[in-house]
Amino acid sequence: MAPSNTPATPAARPRKARGEGQWALGHREPLNPNERLKKDDNPLNVRARIENIYAQGGFASIDPADLRGRFRWWGLYTQRKAGIDGGRTAVLAPEELEDEYFMLRVRIDGGALDLAQLRTIGQISTEFARDSADITDRQNIQLHWVRIEDVPEIWRRLEAVGLQTTEACGDCPRVVLGSPVAGISVDEVIDATPAIDEIIERYIGDPQYSNLPRKFKTQISWLADGPYQANDVSFVGVEHPDHGPGFDLWVGGGLSTNPRLAERLGVWVPLAEVPDVWAGVVGVFRDYGYRRLRNRARLKFLIADWGVEKFREVLEKEYLGRALLDGPAPELPEKPIDHIGVHRQRDGKNYVGAAPVVGRVSGTQLSRLADVAQRHGSDRVRLTAYQKLLVLDIADDRVEPLIADLRGIGLEARPSAWRRGTMACTGIEYCKLAIVETKARGGELVARLEERLRDFDADISVHLNGCPNACARTQVADIGLKGQLVLNSHGEQVEGFQIHLGGALGMAKGETAGFGRKLRGLKATAEELPEYVERIARNYLDGRSEGE
Numbered sequence: 001m002a003p004s005n006t007p008a009t010p011a012a013r014p015r016k017a018r019g020e021g022q023w024a025l026g027h028r029e030p031l032n033p034n035e036r037l038k039k040d041d042n043p044l045n046v047r048a049r050i051e052n053i054y055a056q057g058g059f060a061s062i063d064p065a066d067l068r069g070r071f072r073w074w075g076l077y078t079q080r081k082a083g084i085d086g087g088r089t090a091v092l093a094p095e096e097l098e099d100e101y102f103m104l105r106v107r108i109d110g111g112a113l114d115l116a117q118l119r120t121i122g123q124i125s126t127e128f129a130r131d132s133a134d135i136t137d138r139q140n141i142q143l144h145w146v147r148i149e150d151v152p153e154i155w156r157r158l159e160a161v162g163l164q165t166t167e168a169c170g171d172c173p174r175v176v177l178g179s180p181v182a183g184i185s186v187d188e189v190i191d192a193t194p195a196i197d198e199i200i201e202r203y204i205g206d207p208q209y210s211n212l213p214r215k216f217k218t219q220i221s222w223l224a225d226g227p228y229q230a231n232d233v234s235f236v237g238v239e240h241p242d243h244g245p246g247f248d249l250w251v252g253g254g255l256s257t258n259p260r261l262a263e264r265l266g267v268w269v270p271l272a273e274v275p276d277v278w279a280g281v282v283g284v285f286r287d288y289g290y291r292r293l294r295n296r297a298r299l300k301f302l303i304a305d306w307g308v309e310k311f312r313e314v315l316e317k318e319y320l321g322r323a324l325l326d327g328p329a330p331e332l333p334e335k336p337i338d339h340i341g342v343h344r345q346r347d348g349k350n351y352v353g354a355a356p357v358v359g360r361v362s363g364t365q366l367s368r369l370a371d372v373a374q375r376h377g378s379d380r381v382r383l384t385a386y387q388k389l390l391v392l393d394i395a396d397d398r399v400e401p402l403i404a405d406l407r408g409i410g411l412e413a414r415p416s417a418w419r420r421g422t423m424a425c426t427g428i429e430y431c432k433l434a435i436v437e438t439k440a441r442g443g444e445l446v447a448r449l450e451e452r453l454r455d456f457d458a459d460i461s462v463h464l465n466g467c468p469n470a471c472a473r474t475q476v477a478d479i480g481l482k483g484q485l486v487l488n489s490h491g492e493q494v495e496g497f498q499i500h501l502g503g504a505l506g507m508a509k510g511e512t513a514g515f516g517r518k519l520r521g522l523k524a525t526a527e528e529l530p531e532y533v534e535r536i537a538r539n540y541l542d543g544r545s546e547g548e
């Protein structure tokens, strides 16, 4: 019985903690529909149903829980029905928004493709995906207009050349980013590719690691030439004064809503131990990650609550069974490294980085790229986390002919600052979450700025996003554009963007990376956008100091 001086009001009763649905604390009952569908049947199992039932029965035969849930574990999302404007995104039911066609994401770990793989993707695109293909800012290639009937044959062809769509989407370890110049860079001390390969071999498709609270993004590279501070986990190369070259471990980055930059754990991990430590980090996330609310289910929320010291302690004691070595901070680049242009490899050959426009290519273009690369003596290409691509192993006397041939197929190795620095997410053309169009608008923006500011000579990044989810990293661009509906001068709701200015990733050691400032009043309609960006660029040119 309560003591008599305790007020018997509900406010005074001790509140029972609701919990965050963390498995390690005993919360195994699903707390939301996403958790339910994962518990009811491991999403990896849906492959058999696609091959044996849905591919024969067609779209109408697909169980909704598979269609809108488990399919993602095999890289499949339904795409947005054409003609639905962004104002209806939030009000329509999923079945009203979706088309009977799929986006299929091909995971390309480390961004590395040989020509057989490139040709296979190109052929699949022309045969089964209406010639669509986008290079994403996570080194994947996305195809659109895919029919469920064709998916088994697409998998057969991809897997015959060593590619897969396993866990390309879903609450699982997505594609592992690597350096596009791994193994060839003059600046690299250790090639991280063996660690990436081992992780793919050991853990991708393993049911033990396929039910995470939400998506899990990884980067493993000696060079910090990807968005290492925007991932759930990153391993970045560093020299230890006593132990030599190894990797510095970062955790808890993620953009989207509630953006957060990854933080260093302060440990040094040798190459051979990277896969085990990676699996330990995933294990902590799987078991302690929040599963009650989808919008709190990324690792960054756990890190925000725990701090990196507690995370390191749990990782060491409960998952690795040993202490990790303390390690120094790596040297970080002052600005993003996109590898565009001609660069010397460590073997004396060259690699050439080229830009499509906002990552949009086509199957035909990819097949032609394979022909061009082969003609000039290369057997491999790489994709970057900036929606660009590299052709490797080019002899000195083949560089200029290659650049001319790339230009002939719409890939520019000497792009304008605008083409080089502009990225766009999928946007309203295919994405069911989108509010605004991005790809075509990004292309128009580049064309207009090339015309009006042809000689703009500074590095600039412009990232267009179709909604607040920030797939194209809104917050870390010089000019980050977040799609939303805005009012035009007549008071009508139209497509537009909120503008973030001055974001950065990868600042020099000692400085702090940061997010662009989101100024409440800083918005532009889509129509005004080119003029708006031009004005920002001209102001910058007028105001910059000598040598800036």
Ligand code: SF4
Pocket (backbone or CB within 6 Å): 425, 426, 427, 428, 431, 432, 433, 434, 435, 465, 466, 467, 468, 469, 470, 471, 472
């Ligand atoms: Fe879709 Fe939004 Fe991501 Fe763009 S940012 S791809 S619109 S979810």
